[in-house]
Amino acid sequence: MSSEFAVELRDVVKKFITPEGNELSAVDHVTMQIKNGEFFSMLGSSGCGKTTSLRMIAGFEWPTEGEVFIEGQPMGHIPPFQRKVNTVFQSYALFQHMTVAQNIGFGLEMEGVEKSEIKKRVGRALEMVQLTGMERRQPKQLSGGQQQRVAVARALVKTPSVLLLDEPLGALDLKLRKEMQLELKALQQQLGITFIYVTHDQEEALTMSDRIAVMSKGKVQQLATPVEIYERPTNKFVADFIGESNFLEGVIKEISKDEATVYVPVLNAELKGMPMSPDFVNGEEVAVSMRPEKIRIVEREADGDTLFKAKVLNSVYIGSDTHVYVDMQGARLKVMEQNRISRLDPSSFYSKEQMITLLFMPENTLILKKG
Numbered sequence: 001m002s003s004e005f006a007v008e009l010r011d012v013v014k015k016f017i018t019p020e021g022n023e024l025s026a027v028d029h030v031t032m033q034i035k036n037g038e039f040f041s042m043l044g045s046s047g048c049g050k051t052t053s054l055r056m057i058a059g060f061e062w063p064t065e066g067e068v069f070i071e072g073q074p075m076g077h078i079p080p081f082q083r084k085v086n087t088v089f090q091s092y093a094l095f096q097h098m099t100v101a102q103n104i105g106f107g108l109e110m111e112g113v114e115k116s117e118i119k120k121r122v123g124r125a126l127e128m129v130q131l132t133g134m135e136r137r138q139p140k141q142l143s144g145g146q147q148q149r150v151a152v153a154r155a156l157v158k159t160p161s162v163l164l165l166d167e168p169l170g171a172l173d174l175k176l177r178k179e180m181q182l183e184l185k186a187l188q189q190q191l192g193i194t195f196i197y198v199t200h201d202q203e204e205a206l207t208m209s210d211r212i213a214v215m216s217k218g219k220v221q222q223l224a225t226p227v228e229i230y231e232r233p234t235n236k237f238v239a240d241f242i243g244e245s246n247f248l249e250g251v252i253k254e255i256s257k258d259e260a261t262v263y264v265p266v267l268n269a270e271l272k273g274m275p276m277s278p279d280f281v282n283g284e285e286v287a288v289s290m291r292p293e294k295i296r297i298v299e300r301e302a303d304g305d306t307l308f309k310a311k312v313l314n315s316v317y318i319g320s321d322t323h324v325y326v327d328m329q330g331a332r333l334k335v336m337e338q339n340r341i342s343r344l345d346p347s348s349f350y351s352k353e354q355m356i357t358l359l360f361m362p363e364n365t366l367i368l369k370k371g
């Protein structure tokens with residue numbers, strides 16, 4: 001292989017003219033390098049440019065600016081069938097009047113591959129997706145999950161070095177979707193080929209990916225591993241979009257190496273030893289971000305240092321967790337507690353107006369640009 005990267009987007013822009021006659025940058029100066037054998041996801045809400053990015057890799061669209069590289073080669077206007085990638089579409093786009101085997105072998109037949117060779121390769125592809133024995137069925141005689149696997153087998157039969165998947169599990173119900181997530185991930189690891197996966201579902205991206213590009217309005221907001229994205233979001237958008245976050249306003253009082261002391265007016269306190277990236281300055285107004293599950297409710301007196309008083313506004317039982325909404329001198333926060341014990345006893349809940357003490361661990365409290 002000629003390049004360390006399976007796919008690379010270098011400063012790619014894609015502009016469309018909308019039906020209203022306006023120019024729209026669907027993809028806006030996107031740069032990303034996808035490594036060989038990686039499970040890479042593009043994650044973002046509807047309209048952020050995921051499908052357009054994928055279509056430019058596949059060759060169905062050409063960049064307005066910038067360049068797409070596959071295995072180190074600039075793709076220019078090379079057509080889709082000459083690229084070493086294959087796509088699994090959102091709607092499986094199976095031929096309804098053909099059998100499973102015919103669906104999977106169709107592309108090879110078009111290429112004039114010999115019948116016996118097609119049979120062998122279709123058999124192997126069916127084995128990969130665990131559908132051996134189903135070759136004579138028609139798509140309508142299969143469950144949603146099985147149809148999805150046929151679509152994957154059809155893409156794999158051409159032995160692409162990169163598989164592009166555009167929300168392939170979107171049509172499945174939650175339970176099946178979760179099963180298929182693990183199955184696809186296992187398949188990717190077993191085959192060792194690069195998967196580029198598009199989804200708007202953060203849990204799906206966190207579950208499956210080696211690395212994720214979080215996108216918004218055509219731009220990459222953060223590109224990192226699932227753990228980094230969740231534990232160290234680089235901006236307010238990512239902290240809010242992935243999981244949940246509480247935000248308090250603060251001002252940086254002191255900086256030492258990669259830690260800071262921040263004054264938070266609503267707490268009337270200085271939070272010390274908070275992790276931060278290097279691009280902050282003393283005196284800067286910042287957002288202090290805390291995940292609901294990382295704030296702890298403790299049975300201790302507030303000390304104004306790491307322990308703070310809060311008033312319970314509401315407590316909501318959701319089975320595995322209890323969500324506690326609190327007020328801290330005008331600031332509203334959400335705190336999550338796992339229900340490790342039975343909550344059958346009504347007095348095990350926090351009641352409205354009850355005063356509680358919250359523990360903020362500095363390492364779980366992030367400083368982000370206010371933006």
Ligand SMILES: Nc1ncnc2c1ncn2[C@@H]1O[C@H](COP(=O)(O)OP(=O)(O)O)[C@@H](O)[C@H]1O
Binds near residue numbers: 024025046
């Ligand atoms: N062929 C097109 N012509 C005009 N606008 C388009 C076209 N394709 C996509 N768009 C617009 O580009 C933006 C990004 O679309 P898309 O890449 O499909 O987003 P996503 O897959 O993240 O939902 C959207 O605003 C969409 O309406």
Ligand SMILES: [Mg+2]
Binds near residue numbers: 051
């Ligand atoms: Mg899309």
